[in-house]
Amino acid sequence: MNSIERRQCDTxxxxxxxxxxxxxxxxxxxxxxxxxxxxxxxEYGTPEEEVEKDxxxxxxxxxxxxxxxxxxxxxxxxxxxxxxxxxxxxxEKDDHDWYCFKCHKPGSVLLCSQCQRVYHPGCLQEKPKASxxxxxxxxxxxxxxxxxxxxxxxxxxxxxxxxxxxKLLTERAVEIExxxxxxxxEEEMWxxxxxxxxxxxxxxxxxxxxxxxYTCTEEFMADILQIQHNNCVFFGPxxxxxxxxxxxxxxxxxxxxxxxxxxxxxxxxxVKMDNWFSQPCRPPxxxxxxxxxxxxxxxxxxxxxLENDVNIRxxxxxxxxxxxxxxxxxxxxxPASVLKTKxxxxxxxxxxxxxxxQEAMEKVKDDPRFTNPNFESDxxxxxxxxxxxxxxxxxxxxxxxxxxxxxxxxxxxxxEGDNKKxxxxxEPENKKxxxxxxxxxxxxxxxxxxxxxxxxxxxxxxxxTQTPVxxxxxVSSTTNQEAEAPSPSKxxxxxxxxxxxxxxxxxxxxxxxxxxxxxxxxxxxxCGFHVPLPPRRSPDNASKTGVPSPKTQEKDEKLRLLRxxxxxxxxxxxxxxxxxxxxxxxxxxxxxxxxxKQWCYYCESEAIYHCCWNTAYCSTHCQQLHWQAEHRKLxxxxx
Numbered sequence: 001m002n003s004i005e006r007r008q009c010d011t012x013x014x015x016x017x018x019x020x021x022x023x024x025x026x027x028x029x030x031x032x033x034x035x036x037x038x039x040x041x042x043e044y045g046t047p048e049e050e051v052e053k054d055x056x057x058x059x060x061x062x063x064x065x066x067x068x069x070x071x072x073x074x075x076x077x078x079x080x081x082x083x084x085x086x087x088x089x090x091x092e093k094d095d096h097d098w099y100c101f102k103c104h105k106p107g108s109v110l111l112c113s114q115c116q117r118v119y120h121p122g123c124l125q126e127k128p129k130a131s132x133x134x135x136x137x138x139x140x141x142x143x144x145x146x147x148x149x150x151x152x153x154x155x156x157x158x159x160x161x162x163x164x165x166x167k168l169l170t171e172r173a174v175e176i177e178x179x180x181x182x183x184x185x186e187e188e189m190w191x192x193x194x195x196x197x198x199x200x201x202x203x204x205x206x207x208x209x210x211x212x213x214y215t216c217t218e219e220f221m222a223d224i225l226q227i228q229h230n231n232c233v234f235f236g237p238x239x240x241x242x243x244x245x246x247x248x249x250x251x252x253x254x255x256x257x258x259x260x261x262x263x264x265x266x267x268x269x270x271v272k273m274d275n276w277f278s279q280p281c282r283p284p285x286x287x288x289x290x291x292x293x294x295x296x297x298x299x300x301x302x303x304x305x306l307e308n309d310v311n312i313r314x315x316x317x318x319x320x321x322x323x324x325x326x327x328x329x330x331x332x333x334x335p336a337s338v339l340k341t342k343x344x345x346x347x348x349x350x351x352x353x354x355x356x357x358q359e360a361m362e363k364v365k366d367d368p369r370f371t372n373p374n375f376e377s378d379x380x381x382x383x384x385x386x387x388x389x390x391x392x393x394x395x396x397x398x399x400x401x402x403x404x405x406x407x408x409x410x411x412x413x414x415x416e417g418d419n420k421k422x423x424x425x426x427e428p429e430n431k432k433x434x435x436x437x438x439x440x441x442x443x444x445x446x447x448x449x450x451x452x453x454x455x456x457x458x459x460x461x462x463x464x465t466q467t468p469v470x471x472x473x474x475v476s477s478t479t480n481q482e483a484e485a486p487s488p489s490k491x492x493x494x495x496x497x498x499x500x501x502x503x504x505x506x507x508x509x510x511x512x513x514x515x516x517x518x519x520x521x522x523x524x525x526x527c528g529f530h531v532p533l534p535p536r537r538s539p540d541n542a543s544k545t546g547v548p549s550p551k552t553q554e555k556d557e558k559l560r561l562l563r564x565x566x567x568x569x570x571x572x573x574x575x576x577x578x579x580x581x582x583x584x585x586x587x588x589x590x591x592x593x594x595x596x597k598q599w600c601y602y603c604e605s606e607a608i609y610h611c612c613w614n615t616a617y618c619s620t621h622c623q624q625l626h627w628q629a630e631h632r633k634l635x636x637x638x639x
Contacts, residue, residue, distance in 0.1 A: 003108040007098040009057035011195050012236050016044050030069050030083045062091035090194040097197040104232035112138035140222050147216035151260050159212040164270035165255045166206050172248045173202035180231050180241040195234050200226040217256045224252045261303045277319055278356035280364050289330040297339040299354050315350035602626040612636045
């Protein structure tokens with residue numbers, strides 16, 4: 001099969017040439033081959049010979065334009081030179097990509113007859129069977145065609161499961177987008193358009209899943225591979241976006257493999273149900289005891305059986321996976337004496353999950369969805385099996401009422417209606433009585449208020465005059481008032497005195513000062529009357545007799561005692577400071593005296609004999625002992 005050469009120049013080399021041309025243009029110079037080769041060697045470490053070859057390939061691909069221009073600066077002004085520039089309009093896009101979908105590099109490629117992907121003949125694992133290039137099918141299209149046959153699942157359920165896959169890949173996809181197209185400026189987007197044939201982002205994939213567009217997992221995987229292809233073409237396979245895209249492809253492939261192993265396990269594990277590993281699956285998994293090297297036999301589920309190996313998943317906390325040979329597998333009805341597994345706390349937890357699974361399987365053993373492996377159901381049916389139906393809230397349904405009870409209820413309603421009619425007829429009479437009662441209550445309240453005001457005014461006058469009141473006069477006044485029983489308005493007129501300045505009646509809220517000799521007055525803000533000011537007191541706040549009250553005497557005595565205590569404490573503090581100063585002076589004198597003396601080097605008592613510049617002794621005995629011990633070697637006295 002003959003291949004076609006689409007593009008020749010590497011994408012990273014083309015980007016380096018583009019940035020070099022822009023840099024030379026900013027300096028207002030001609031971007032000839034000499035300047036471009038020197039700049040690429042200095043900035044990117046590309047040899048000059050390879051830069052010239054890349055320029056020829058880029059011109060052939062239509063990514064760099066070649067023209068003649070006259071230099072106005074430099075060593076050859078006014079001479080025509082071969083200049084390179086970025087084309088305004090890049091090469092037109094046709095039906096196929098320019099770079100291999102496997103290795104992401106240019107060269108002679110085979111064009112797929114059903115999609116835009118192209119492959120190098122050496123990048124294909126199997127040689128193409130068709131002799132004609134127009135009949136070539138890429139591996140992605142072959143997988144998409146055979147996918148629904150290998151993994152039979154309804155469209156709605158498939159997209160529902162792929163939604164969980166998108167959630168798991170979202171964090172990785174966001175990180176890739178920030179490092180790839182997210183950091184490109186608007187001025188650099190033309191480079192992306194010239195090198196990338198078809199843009200693909202993760203948001204459009206999630207939108208397709210939401211709209212239930214995918215019919216098989218291979219279509220979903222093809223879009224994820226397209227993101228990897230675009231990042232590897234523009235940034236390079238060894239760049240950070242390219243490496244992260246490869247990681248995302250591996251994660252996606254792992255999730256799809258998990259989905260194909262058991263769709264029910266994949267659904268329950270992502271829905272985060274309680275005891276999801278103990279939920280029954282379709283078809284039900286075979287239970288066995290499996291043994292890894294260094295571990296005892298452990299209960300497990302068989303996920304898939306191969307020729308010589310078995311893919312299992314253990315019961316327990318982490319539900320780990322393992323691919324073991326068939327010799328390490330024991331049937332589930334093997335007695336405990338043969339297994340020799342200790343009943344540790346972890347084994348008990350795993351066995352609880354096994355018992356829960358067995359109980360759930362007993363409940364659904366007659367359900368055709370679990371007995372028939374070819375039976376397909378919708379997602380709503382699956383949810384109804386995996387999760388119990390929600391309880392209805394609100395009032396429970398009303399029980400059936402017998403005829404006797406219905407008759408009693410009807411009679412009660414009739415009696416209630418008659419009572420309501422009687423109440424409506426008696427309503428006007430009740431309203432009149434209420435109005436009369438309210439009037440009487442208001443009159444009583446007014447009389448009580450007036451009486452309280454008069455009593456307050458009388459008390460104030462008694463306090464101001466400070467004259468003793470006889471009980472007989474009080475009794476006689478009360479009896480006279482009860483006998484006369486004047487109206488509240490007459491009482492007010494009798495009690496309210498006249499204003500001395502104007503001759504008008506003074507309101508009851510003004511206080512009188514009978515003992516005051518001042519003629520100063522002020523106008524009241526409430527009623528406008530001129531009211532006499534209160535008498536001024538002497539500055540020492542003494543009473544008329546000049547004798548202080550017992551409270552003031554107590555206060556003065558307390559103040560006097562506090563002052564005496566404060567003076568005593570001040571004297572004590574002064575005495576303490578004086579003693580501390582004397583002690584400090586004595587201490588300084590003793591220190592100065594000790595510094596002036598010499599001390600024995602051996603016993604540290606006061607020295608008498610001097611040996612050398614820093615050594616003295618209190619006696620000849622100490623001198624002899626120290627001389628024999630160490631001073632013989634260190635003595636510096638001149639001899």
